[in-house]
Amino acid sequence: MDFLTGIFSPDEIWGIEVWMNDWFFVLAIGFFIVECLRYAVKKEFTKNFLGDSIANFATLGLFIIILAIVGAAYAGVFLYIYDNFRVTELPLTGWTILCCIVLADLAYYWEHRFLHMNGFGWATHTVHHSSPHFNISVAYRHGPMDWFFPLFFHLPLAILGFHPFIIFLAEIIVQLFQTLLHTETVKKLPRPIETLFNTPSHHRVHHGTNKQYLDKNYAGIFIIWDKMFGTFAEEKEPVSYGVHPQLNSVNPLKVFFSGYAKLTSRLWHAPNWGYRWNLLTKSPTWAWQQEQNLKSSIK
Template sequence: MEFFTLPLSADDVWWLEVFIDEWFLVIALSLFIIEMLRYAFKKQFTKNLLGDSIANFVTLGLFMLMVALVALTYVGVFFYVYDNFRITDLPLTPWTILCCIVLADLAYYWEHRFLHKNGFAWATHTVHHSSPHFNISVAYRHGPMDWFFPLFFYLPLALMGFHPFIIFLAEVIVQVFQTLLHTETVKKLPRPIEAIFNTPSHHRVHHATNKQYLDKNYAGIFIIWDRLFGTFAREEAEVKYGVFPRINSVNPFTVFFSGYTKLFRQLIQAPSWTYRFKLLIKPPIWAWQQEQKSKE
C-alpha cells in the first residue's frame, strides 16, 4: 500500500500523460489495421468503410488543430482556478491520481449525458455518432467544439484540490479507455467485467439508433454510473449505427462541420426567436418532434 502514497512531481504526471497519449495512438492504429483485415477476411470491406475511416482520422487532425489554438487558454483556466479557488491541497500521489480518475469518469458521465440533451452541445457530439460503421477509427471521429464542454465538468476537480496535471492525466485515461470500446470484434466479456466496466457491448448500445437503445450507456470507464442513474441498457437486438438524418458523406470537412451546419440551417428556418432558443437548449429529439408535427 506504500506505493499509493509515494510522492510524485508534476513532471512525473506530465510525462505519464504524454507517454499514455502518444503510445496508445500507436496501439490503436495497430488494432485498427487488424480490424480492417478482419473485415476483409469476412468480405465486409467496402470503399465506404475505407472512406469513412479516413474521414475519422482527418476529423481527429482538424480537432487537434482546434485544440492547439485554445490549449493555452484551456490549461490556464484550470491553473487559475486551482491557484486561487481550491478548497484544499491534495498531494501528488498514485492514490490521488486513482481518486481523480474515478471522479473524472463520473464528471465525464454527466458531460456525455449533457451532450445528448442540449441542442448546441449535440451539434458537435453528433459528429462522433454519425458514422454508420463501428470500429477503432470511430473513436477518433471528432466535432469542432469537443474541446469546449469538458471544461465545465472537469473544472470542479480543480476546485476540490486536484492538481491540473492530474486532471489532464485523468481525462486522457478516460478517453483512452473508451477508444478500445469502439469495436465489433469483441462480443461480450465475463459478467463481472460487464457489470462494473464499460465494454464494447455496452458502447455499441450507446452508438445505436435502435429506439430501445437511444440515450443509453453514457459511461466512460465504469458502467456503474448508468446503472445508478437509470440510463443502462443491455445489448440484445442487433445494433444499427448512425444518426438521423444520415450524413451520407465521407468528406471529412462535411462530416466535421455537419452538426453545426444542420443547427445553423434549423436556426435560419425557425419560425420565431423562442423556437431558436429552444433549438439551442432542448434535446435534439425535440426538433425532430416539431418537424413531425409540422408535417401532420
C-alpha cells in the same frame, strides 16, 4: 505500492500523459489494422468503410489543430481556478490519481449526458455518432467543440484540490479506455466485467439508433453510473449505427462541421425566437420530431 504512495512532480505527470497518448495511439492503429483484416475476410471492407475511416482520422487532425490554438487557454483556466479557488491542496500521489480518475469518470458521465440533452452540445457530439460504422477509428471522430464542454464538468475537481495535471491525466485515461470500446470484434465479456465496467457491448448500445438504445450508456469507464442514474440498456438485438437522418458523407470537412451546419440552418429557418431557444436547449429528438410533424402536416 510505490506508485500509490510515492510523490510525483508535475513534470513526471506530464511525462506519463505524453507517453500514454503516443503509445496508445500506436496500439489503436494496430488494433484498427486487425479490424480491417477481419472485415476484409468477412468481405465487409467496402469503399465507404475506407472513406469513413479516413474521415475519422481527418477529424482528429482538425481537432488537434483547434487544440493547438486553445490548449494553453484551457490549461490556464484550470491553473487559475486551482491557484485561487481550491478548498484544499491534494498531493500528487498514486492515491489522488486513482481518486481523480473515479471522479473524472463521474464528471464525464454527466458531461456526456449533457451533450445528448441539448441542441448546442449535440451539434458537436453528433459528429462522433454520425458514422454508420463502428470500429476503433470512430473513437477518433471528433467535433469542433469537443474541447469546450469538459471544462465546465471537470473544473470542480480543481476546486476540490486536485492539481490540474492530475485532472488532465484522469481525462486522458477515461478517453483512452473508451477508445478500445469502439469495436464489433469483441463480443460480451464475462459477467463481472460487464456488471462493473463499460464494455464494447455497452458502448455499441450507446451508438445505436434503435429506439430502445437511444440516450443510453453514457459511461466512460464504469457502467455503474448508468445503472445508478437510470440510463442503462443491455445489448440484446443487433445495433444500427449512425444518426437520424444519416449524414451519408465521407467528406472530412462536411463530417467535422455537420452538426453546427445543421443547427445553424435550423436556427435560420426557425419560425420564431422561442423555437430557436428550444433548438439550443432541448434534445435533438425534440428538433427531429418537430421536423417530422411539419412534414406530416404538409402531406
